[in-house]
Amino acid sequence: MHAQEAISLLIFALGAFAIPLFSGRIGVPAAVGELLFGVLVGPHLLGWIEPNAFTSFLAEFGFAFLMFLAGLELDFSRIERQGVGGLLAGLVVVVGMSALSLGVTLALGLPLFLFVAFSALSLGVLMVTLNEAGLTRSRAGQTMIFVGSIGEFVTIVLLTGFGMYYEFGLGWQLGAQMLKLGLIFVAAYVALVVLRTIIWWWPERFVRLVAAHDPSEIGVRAGMAMMLVFVALATLMGVESILGSFVAGTLFAFVFREKRVLEAKMASIGFGFFVPIFFIWVGSEFDLSAVLHRSVLPLLGTFLVVSLVCKLLPSLGLMTRGLSWREAVGAGLLFGAPLTLLVVIARIGIDVHVIDEATAGALVLLAIVTGVAFPWLFRMLLGCRQQASAS
Numbered sequence: 001m002h003a004q005e006a007i008s009l010l011i012f013a014l015g016a017f018a019i020p021l022f023s024g025r026i027g028v029p030a031a032v033g034e035l036l037f038g039v040l041v042g043p044h045l046l047g048w049i050e051p052n053a054f055t056s057f058l059a060e061f062g063f064a065f066l067m068f069l070a071g072l073e074l075d076f077s078r079i080e081r082q083g084v085g086g087l088l089a090g091l092v093v094v095v096g097m098s099a100l101s102l103g104v105t106l107a108l109g110l111p112l113f114l115f116v117a118f119s120a121l122s123l124g125v126l127m128v129t130l131n132e133a134g135l136t137r138s139r140a141g142q143t144m145i146f147v148g149s150i151g152e153f154v155t156i157v158l159l160t161g162f163g164m165y166y167e168f169g170l171g172w173q174l175g176a177q178m179l180k181l182g183l184i185f186v187a188a189y190v191a192l193v194v195l196r197t198i199i200w201w202w203p204e205r206f207v208r209l210v211a212a213h214d215p216s217e218i219g220v221r222a223g224m225a226m227m228l229v230f231v232a233l234a235t236l237m238g239v240e241s242i243l244g245s246f247v248a249g250t251l252f253a254f255v256f257r258e259k260r261v262l263e264a265k266m267a268s269i270g271f272g273f274f275v276p277i278f279f280i281w282v283g284s285e286f287d288l289s290a291v292l293h294r295s296v297l298p299l300l301g302t303f304l305v306v307s308l309v310c311k312l313l314p315s316l317g318l319m320t321r322g323l324s325w326r327e328a329v330g331a332g333l334l335f336g337a338p339l340t341l342l343v344v345i346a347r348i349g350i351d352v353h354v355i356d357e358a359t360a361g362a363l364v365l366l367a368i369v370t371g372v373a374f375p376w377l378f379r380m381l382l383g384c385r386q387q388a389s390a391s
Contacts, residue, residue: 002052004050004052005052005054005055007048007049008048008049008050008052008054008055009054009055009058011041011048011049012049012055012058012276012277012280012281013273015034015037015038015041015276015280016034016272016273016276016277016280019033019034019037019276020033027372027376028372029125029128029339029371029372029375030271030276031124031275031279031339031340031343031371032339032367032368032371032372034276034279034280034283035279035280035282035283035286035343035364035367035368036283036368037280037283038279038280038281038282038283038284038285038286039283039284039286040283041280041284042283042284042285042286043284044286044287049284051284051285055277055281056281058274058277058281059277059278059281059282060241060278061274062270062273062274062275062276062277062278062279062281063241063242063278063344064227064231064241064242064244064245065227065245065269065270065274065275065278066270066274066275066278066340066344067156067242067243067245067246067249067344068223068227068245068246068248068249068266068270069249069266069267069270069271069275070122070123070124070152070156070246070249070340071245071246071247071248071249071250071251071252071253072223072249072250072252072253072263072266072267073123073127073149073152073249073253073263074149074152074153074249074250074253074254075145075149075253076253076254078142078145078146078149086146086321087150089317089318089320089321090146090147090150091150092314092317093147093151093314093315093317093318094121094147094150094151094154094314096313096314096317097119097121097151097310097311097314097335098115098119098154098158100119100309100310100313100314101115101118101119101306101310102115102119104118104306104309104310105118105306108302108306111354111355111359112162113162113166113349113352113354113355114303114355114359116155116158116159116162116345117303117307117342117345117346117349117363117366118303118306118307118310119151119155119158119310120151120155120338120341120342120345121147121148121150121151121152121154121155121335121338121341122148122151122152122155122337122338122339122340122341123145123148123149123152124338124339124340125334125337125338125339125371125374125375126144126145126148126334126335126337127145127148128375129334129375129378129379130144130145130334133378133379133382135382139322139323140323140324140327140330140331143318143321143322143323143331144318144331144334144335147318147331147335148334148335151335152341153246153250155338155341156242156243156246157243159240159242159341159344159345159348160181160239160240160242160243161178161181163240163348163351163352164177164178164181164239164240166352166353166354167352177238177239180237180238180239181237181239181243183237184230184233184234184237184239184243184244184247185247187230187233188230188247188248188250188251191251192251192254192255195251195255196255199255217265219261219262219265220262220265220266220269223252223262223266226248226251226252227244227245227248227249229248230244230245230247230248230251231244231245231248232244240348242344279343282343282347282364286361286364287357287361295358296358296361296362296365299358299359299362300362300365300366300369303362303363303366304366304369304370307336307366307370308332308333308336311332311333311335311336312329312332312333312336313332314332315328315329315331315332315335316328316329316332318331326381326382329381330378330381330382333374333375333377333378333381334374334375334378336370336374337370337371337374337375338367338370339367339368339370339371340367342363342364342366342367342370343363343364343367345363346360346361346363346364346367347360349363
């Protein structure tokens with residue numbers, strides 16, 4: 001390791017440790033603080049860290065880990081408890097957001113790729129906010145998590161499909177890539193059948209995977225192995241690695257329903273080091289001069305309004321599932337803050353050359369603004385509701 005690589009790694013590690021301490025005091029999500037820290041220490045401002053192969057690898061690994069954890073967050077037991085009616089209601093809300101986002105994107109003449117950003121759903125900010133408000137186990141909270149789970153899966157699939165379309169265009173190459181994409185799901189199904197069969201025959205041998213105390217941490221090793229196998233499979237097939245890692249996390253979540261201990265262990269590794277490095281690295285790649293360009297702020301304003309409208313209106317449909325109008329509006333606010341996925345979408349948009357630096361900058365700023373403002377508005381709305389009910 002060269003001296004500059006060692007210095008960059010040291011700054012990454014110190015940032016990953018210290019940022020949550022400061023961001024927690026001011027009520028800002030740690031991911032937002034890590035992005036801003038990366039901008040500050042990156043080559044476009046202070047220049048304390050420089051791009052190099054080692055930190056880029058750690059960031060890519062953190063990226064894959066983030067998508068694996070996103071898949072692992074899915075609660076299939078909750079999805080099954082919702083029944084067919086709940087599943088259809090959740091799908092209607094998600095499809096409504098996608099259809100409205102697509103219509104607004106086309107009406108405004110924006111790049112079609114941005115439709116994925118406007119319709120994106122993520123569980124990250126939603127889960128943290130509900131947990132802080134003590135609503136995770138409430139009817140409203142369970143409904144929001146359920147819809148967010150469906151939406152996150154749809155977003156990842158859409159993002160992968162659009163990435164293929166923009167890279168290969170319409171034609172036999174796109175067809176071949178879609179076939180490869182299908183093969184990944186076939187491989188996941190085969191792995192699912194094999195795992196469920198083995199667990200059914202020898203359940204006692206898999207207890208260690210979800211055990212709270214295991215000196216060898218077999219569960220963590222199995223999760224990492226599963227993630228890397230599907231990342232490698234996706235890469236070899238020319239498919240976005242994020243789909244491979246997300247499918248691995250989803251597969252793990254489906255097979256091992258009692259996964260809370262294992263999920264906590266994996267999250268402590270991912271969010272404790274690798275994922276923060278990814279966000280700091282994204283921030284360091286962020287050219288501040290692009291943000292200061294006169295076209296960025298109008299874009300940010302447009303994106304903010306479009307994203308909010310496309311999430312709020314369909315969310316009102318949740319009132320048919322027993323939510324009050326305040327809870328439905330609050331759900332729309334939390335759905336409008338897909339912090340991590342907006343950063344991912346901006347990055348992929350640049351990689352496939354469908355958006356420019358100014359648009360990517362506006363998306364990252366949108367992630368920061370919505371990640372801070374929308375949960376705060378949700379808590380304000382919740383506080384109004386609690387005061388009203390108390391009186």
